[in-house]
Amino acid sequence: MENQTLKPIDTTRYHLLERWHTPCFDNLNDLEWHDGFGVQSHGVRLGVRANDPEMFDQLRALMPTAAKPYDGTEFETIMSFVKGGKDPKTRTRHYNLVYQNHTLQGRSFRMEEALDRFQAWVSLSIGFMSSAGIFIHAGAVEWRGHAIVLPGRSLAGKSTLVSELLRAGARYLSDEYAILDQEGTVTPWYKPLSMRANPTAPQVDLDIAEFGAERAVSARPGLVVLCAYEQGAEWAPRVMDQGEAIMGMLDNCVGGRLRPAETMNALQAHTDLAPVICTQRSDAAKDAARILELLDAQIDQSG
C-alpha cells in the first residue's frame, strides 16, 4: 500500500458479514485486540487487528499496493495477528499466530515467517472473495498490448521467468496473480517480485526497477504458457486444446469454487483469443526469448 494513511477503527465495533461469520469467530473476539485498520481492495473489505499495537506499521506495509483505506465496520475478512515471543516472567516462548476470520492459518516462532503467512492470506482472501475479477495464481507481463500469463503453483519458476521477460522489455503485471475480467482482459496485481535462491530459501522481494521494467495497466489476451521448471528439461511447446487449457488455468484459480460461472466465462473469453501452450523448461532467459517470439508471431499473424 503506497502513501496512504490508514485510520484506526474501533475494534469493538467491526464484524464479519453474516455470510462469513461463525461462532468460532466470536470465541476469537474474546481475546484482547488492539486498534486495527480497514482496507478495501478489488471489492473486498479487509480488517486487520493485533494483540500488540506496535505491529501495525509492519502489517500496514504488507497490504496490497491497490488497497485503499476503509472506514466502515463490516468486512468480508478480518485478519488477526497475535505477536508471540518470549514471556520474561515464565520464560515461555509463544508462537506468532495468524488468523483469517476464525481459522488459524499461520503459526511460527519466526516473525518473518508469520508475516509472510499474514501477507499471503491477505492476498489470498482478496483473490478468493473479489467480485472485481478472476484471480489466477500466475505470473503476468504485457508485451505489445497483449498479456503473457504464466499460471503455476509455488516453485514453478513464475517469478524467475517474469524477471527475464521484464529484462527483455516486457511490462509488469504481476508475479503472483493475473486478474481476468469477463472479457478475458488481464489487469495487474502489483507487488515486488518475490524470488527464491532455492526451494527452501525464504522469498526476497525485488523492485521491478532493478530489471529496468515499467508497470502495465492492462493487457488483452495474448499467450498462456503452462510450464514447470525442471533442470535440464527441453523446451518443447505443445498447443493445448481449449478445454484442456481451461482446466489447466482453472487448476490455478483462487476463487473458482466461489464464483464458478464468472470463472468459466473469463477463462473461456481469455482462451478464445489467447493460445495456450504447455512445456517443461529449464533456462529462463532462453525461454523468455522463445515466449516473446511466439507471441510476436501470434500478434503479427492476427494483424
Added chain:
Amino acid sequence: MSIYPAHRTEGVIVKKLKDETMIYDLDNHSATCLNAVAGSVWDLCDGAHDVDAILEQSLAQDMASVEVALGQIGQAGLLQQEFISAGPTRREVFGQLIGGARVAAIAAPSVLSMAVPAAAQAMSCIGDGVFGCASVADCCDPDSICLGGVCTSFPGGGA
C-alpha cells in the same frame, strides 16, 4: 429394453467450446471436459433419445464408443442415473481403434475430469516449521512432510 440416458440439467454449468464441451459440477466442484465425440453424446442425453438414436445422431462410430462415453459421463456424475454398460472398456475400444488403423484416435470419446482446487491450494508454499499446510504439496521443501499442519523436514531423510 431401451435405455434413454438423461444428463443433469441442474447444478451444472455447461460451456460449449469450439470442439469441446466443458461442464462445471456445482455439487462437488469438479470440471469435466468432453471432446467432440463425447460432447455429441452428451448433447443427445436428453431422456428422449435411446442409445441407438444416440449412435445414429452423434459423432460416435459404434455402439461401444457410445457406451464408453455414457459410462464416463456417468462416472463423472453428470447423468441423472448411472449408466451401466455391458460393453467393452474405454481401453478396449481405444485398442480396437488403434489396432484397426482405420479411424483416427480423435474418433474415440474422451472425458477428462478434475477437482477444482480450494483457494488455499493456489497460494504460495509454506516453509519448514510453519503451520498452515494441508498436505505435503503445500510445503516449499520437497523433502518436507505436512505433520499436524506444520511443514516438517527430518535431518538426512525427508518424507
